[in-house]
Amino acid sequence: MKKTLLAVAAALAASVISSQAQVYSQNVVGYYNVTVPAGKFVLVGNQLNLDNTNSISSIFTGLFSDANAVTNTTIWLWNYGSQQYSSYQYFTGADADNNFLLSGAQNGFYDNSGDYITSPLGVGAGAFLQNPALVPVTATVVGTVAQGTNNIVLGHAFSLVASPIPVSTNIASALEGFVGTSDPNGVNNDVAWVWNAGVQQYSSYQFFTGSDADNNFLASGDVNGFYDNSGDYINLAPLVGNGFFIQHVVAGSETWTNTFTVQ
Amino acid sequence: MKKTLLAIAAVAMVAVSSFAQGNILIGDNSRGIWNITSGTPLLNSGLTWALIAGPASTAIPVAGIMASVPTNNAAAYSSATAWTDITQNGFFVVDGTNGLATAGAVSANGSISYNNSTAFQASNLTGGTQYTMYLIAYTGAFGSGTVGWSAGFQYTPGTGINTPNGGNSMNASGLTPFGVGTVAATPEPTTIALAGLGGLALLGLRRKK
Numbered sequence: 001m002k003k004t005l006l007a008v009a010a011a012l013a014a015s016v017i018s019s020q021a022q023v024y025s026q027n028v029v030g031y032y033n034v035t036v037p038a039g040k041f042v043l044v045g046n047q048l049n050l051d052n053t054n055s056i057s058s059i060f061t062g063l064f065s066d067a068n069a070v071t072n073t074t075i076w077l078w079n080y081g082s083q084q085y086s087s088y089q090y091f092t093g094a095d096a097d098n099n100f101l102l103s104g105a106q107n108g109f110y111d112n113s114g115d116y117i118t119s120p121l122g123v124g125a126g127a128f129l130q131n132p133a134l135v136p137v138t139a140t141v142v143g144t145v146a147q148g149t150n151n152i153v154l155g156h157a158f159s160l161v162a163s164p165i166p167v168s169t170n171i172a173s174a175l176e177g178f179v180g181t182s183d184p185n186g187v188n189n190d191v192a193w194v195w196n197a198g199v200q201q202y203s204s205y206q207f208f209t210g211s212d213a214d215n216n217f218l219a220s221g222d223v224n225g226f227y228d229n230s231g232d233y234i235n236l237a238p239l240v241g242n243g244f245f246i247q248h249v250v251a252g253s254e255t256w257t258n259t260f261t262v263q
Numbered sequence: 264m265k266k267t268l269l270a271i272a273a274v275a276m277v278a279v280s281s282f283a284q285g286n287i288l289i290g291d292n293s294r295g296i297w298n299i300t301s302g303t304p305l306l307n308s309g310l311t312w313a314l315i316a317g318p319a320s321t322a323i324p325v326a327g328i329m330a331s332v333p334t335n336n337a338a339a340y341s342s343a344t345a346w347t348d349i350t351q352n353g354f355f356v357v358d359g360t361n362g363l364a365t366a367g368a369v370s371a372n373g374s375i376s377y378n379n380s381t382a383f384q385a386s387n388l389t390g391g392t393q394y395t396m397y398l399i400a401y402t403g404a405f406g407s408g409t410v411g412w413s414a415g416f417q418y419t420p421g422t423g424i425n426t427p428n429g430g431n432s433m434n435a436s437g438l439t440p441f442g443v444g445t446v447a448a449t450p451e452p453t454t455i456a457l458a459g460l461g462g463l464a465l466l467g468l469r470r471k472k
Contacts, residue, residue, distance in 0.1 A: 041424055076424060085424070128424050158430060186292045187434070193426055196381060201286060202426055203381040217293050218306075218372045229290035229376035247430050 028262050031142040032166055033062075034241040036073070036131040036197075043195035045126040045162020045243030048143030055118040056088070056127070057108025062140045063090040064133045065107075067098045073137055075109055076128035077119055078160035085128070088117045124152045124164035126243020128195075141241065145262065152256040154180075154190075154248045162243035165260045170237050172207070172225035177258045179224065180207035181250055184215040190254075192226055192236055193245035202245075205234045285390030285420030287357070288427045289314060289365065289377035292434050296369045296400045297334040299411070299442035304334040308371040310443055312400045313364060316418075317354030319393040323415040324351040331397075331414035334442040342401075342409045349399060349410070356405075357396070358386045369400055373440075382427050390422035396433070400443045411443035 036042045050059050056075055063073035072089040079086060088109035096105035100114030109117040121127055123146045131137045150164035163176055171178040171192075180190030189206040196203060205226035213222035217231030226234045238244055248254060291312075298307035317323070323330075325348045328340050350356065356364040360383045367377055375398075388394065397415045402408040416437030421427035428436060 043424075158426075191430070191432075193430065195424070199381065199383075201382040201384075202288065202421075203379065204288060204290075204426075204432075205380060217374075228380040229292060229374045230370045231293060231372060231374065232376070234380075245426070245430075249435075 026262065028145040028147070029143070030145065030166070031140055032241045034129070034139045034141070036129050036137045036139065038131060038134050038136055040197060041076075041128050041130045041195070041200060042197045043126055043160075043243045044129050044139065044141075044241055045238070046121045046123055046141060047146075047162055047164060047166040047241065048141050049123050049146055050141075050143040053118075054120050054122050054143075055108075056121050057106070057116065057118055059121060059141055059143070060090075060129075060139045061142070062138045063129075064131065064135075064137045065090055065092040065095045066133070067095040069099050071133040073139075074130040074132065076130060077121070078127065078158070080155060080157075080159055083157055086119075087130075124150060124162055126160040126162045126245075145260075147261050148259065150258040150260065152258070153253055154246050154256055155253040156248050156251050158193075158245050158247050160243055160245055161256070162241075163238065164258050166240045168237050168240050170225065170235050172236065175260070178207075178256050180246070180256075181248065181254060182207055182209040182212040182224075184212040186216040188250045191245075191247040191249065193247060194236065194238065195242075195244065204247075205236060285384060285388045285392065285422065286382040286427045287385050287388060287418070287420045288380070288382040288432070289375065290380060290432060290434075291375045291398060291438060293370070293372040293374040295375065295434070295438070295440050296373050296398075296411075297440065297442045299332070299335055299337050299444040301336060304442060306371060306373045307443070308369060310369040310400045310402060311366055311405070312369055312375050312398055313366050313405060314357040314396060314398055315349060315354050315412075316357050316388065316394040316396045317352060319395055319417060321352065321395045321415075323395065323397045323412070324348045324354050325397075325412055326415070331439050332411035332441045332443070334440055337442055337444075345410050345412070346406055349412075354395075355387065357388060359383075362386050364405070366405065382421065385420065388420045390420045393417055393419045396438075398433070398438060398441070400441070402443065409444050411441050413441045414439040 034044050066072045074087050074089050076085040076087045088111055090109050092107050093105040146164050152161055183189045191204050191206055193202045193204050205228055208227050209224050210222040214220050226236045297304035325345050359365040360378050395415045396418045398413040401410040418428050418436055
C-alpha cells in the first residue's frame with residue numbers, strides 16, 4: 001500500500017519555516033493518498049477536515065465506479081452503536097444514473113436502493129475501503145489539518161478511529177497523546193486492532209502503563225504504550241491515512257485527547 | 264428501480280467469497296503456562312505449546328483425567344494417557360501459519376505470542392464456526408514427554424474484516440493458566456507404615472542369616 005505524503009509534508013514544512021520567528025497558528029491545507037490494492041481491503045482514516053461535515057461521499061476522490069455495480073469501490077462504515085458495518089458502493093453520477101435509473105445523480109456512495117449516502121466520516125474516524133476491481137485504486141483525501149485540542153471519545157467495545165492529525169508516529173507518544181486503560185494483570189486493558197493490508201489480517205496489542213507492564217510481564221523499566229502477549233513493546237504508528245480499532249474492554253468511556261499546533 | 268439485480272448479486276458473491284476464510288489470533292497472557300512444583304509455580308521457558316480444537320460445546324478429551332492442570336499442587340497424572348486422549352473425540356491440532364500443526368516456544372514469563380500477534384487463516388478451521396479449543400504445553404517432542412493443558416474454551420474464527428472471535432482473546436474466552444509436569448504423589452500414612460514393616464522384615468532376615 002503506497003501513500004503519498006508529499007503534499008501534507010510540504011505544507012507542514014512550509015508552515016514551520018514561515019512561522020519560525022513568530023508563534024501562531026495558521027490553517028494548513030493538504031492532501032494525502034491511500035492506495036487500495038486490487039481485491040483488497042484497506043482500513044483508512046480521515047485526518048483532514050474538508051468542510052466540517054465530511055460526508056463519505058465528499059471526502060474521497062479517485063474511487064472506482066462501475067456502471068453495472070460489480071467492481072465499485074465499497075466503503076464499510078462502522079456503526080458504534082450496533083457494533084456492525086454498513087456498506088455502500090461508490091458511483092460516479094453518470095454510473096449512478098445508469099444503474100439506478102436516476103437523473104442528475106452526484107458522485108458518491110449509494111446503498112442498494114440507489115439512495116445517496118452522506119454519512120459523516122469525521123476527523124479521527126476510520127472506515128474500510130474495499131476494492132473489488134482488478135486494478136488498484138488511489139483514494140485522495142483533501143482538507144485542513146485539525147489543530148488545537150482534538151478529542152476522540154472511546155466508548156465501551158469497539159471504536160474505529162484514526163489519529164486526528166496526518167502524522168505517522170507512535171500513538172502513545174506525547175505528540176499523539178493516547179493514554180488508554182491499563183490493567184496490571186493484563187485483563188481489562190484497551191486493545192488496539194491494527195489491520196495489515198498486505199496479509200488482510202488484524203494484529204492486536206494491549207495498552208499498558210509502564211508500571212503495569214512491569215508487573216504483568218515480570219519486567220522492569222517499561223514505558224507507557226502497546227505490548228504484544230509476550231511483553232514486547234510495539235511502536236504503534238499507523239501510516240498516514242490509516243485507521244485502527246480501539247477496543248475499550250471495561251464499561252464506560254474514555255477520551256483520547258490530542259493537542260496539535262503547527263507553528 | 265434496480266437495473267441489474269444480477270450485478271448486485273455478483274457483488275454479494277464477491278463479498279461472501281472474501282469473507283469465507285476463518286481467522287484466528289493465538290496468544291496467552293504472561294503467567295499463562297507454568298511448570299509445576301509443590302509450592303510456588305515456576306515459569307519455564309523450555310516448553311512448547313500447541314492449540315487443539317474440536318466440536319463446539321464438547322468436553323475436552325483429557326477432561327477424564329483433569330478438566331485442566333493446575334499450576335501447582337496438581338494430583339499426579341499420566342502424561343502417556345493424556346497423549347492418548349488429546350486428539351480423541353474429534354479433536355485435532357490447529358494448523359499454523361505454515362499449514363503445519365501449531366507449535367511454538369513458551370516465553371520466559373509464561374506467555375505465548377504467535378505470528379507477531381497477527382491473526383491468520385488456519386487451514387483446518389472454518390470461519391464463523393464455533394469450536395471448543397484448549398491449549399497444551401509439553402516437554403520434548405509432541406506426543407511424548409510431560410504434558411499439561413488448559414481448560415476448554417469456545418472460540419469462533421473470524422471472517423473478512425471482522426475481528427477473530429468477536430475481538431475476544433483466548434484468555435477472555437476462558438483459556439486458563441495451567442501447569443506442566445507431575446508432582447510425585449505424597450505417600451499416604453498406611454503406605455509409609457507398610458514400607459516400614461517391610462524394612463524391619465528384611466532386617467530380621469539378615470540377622471537370621
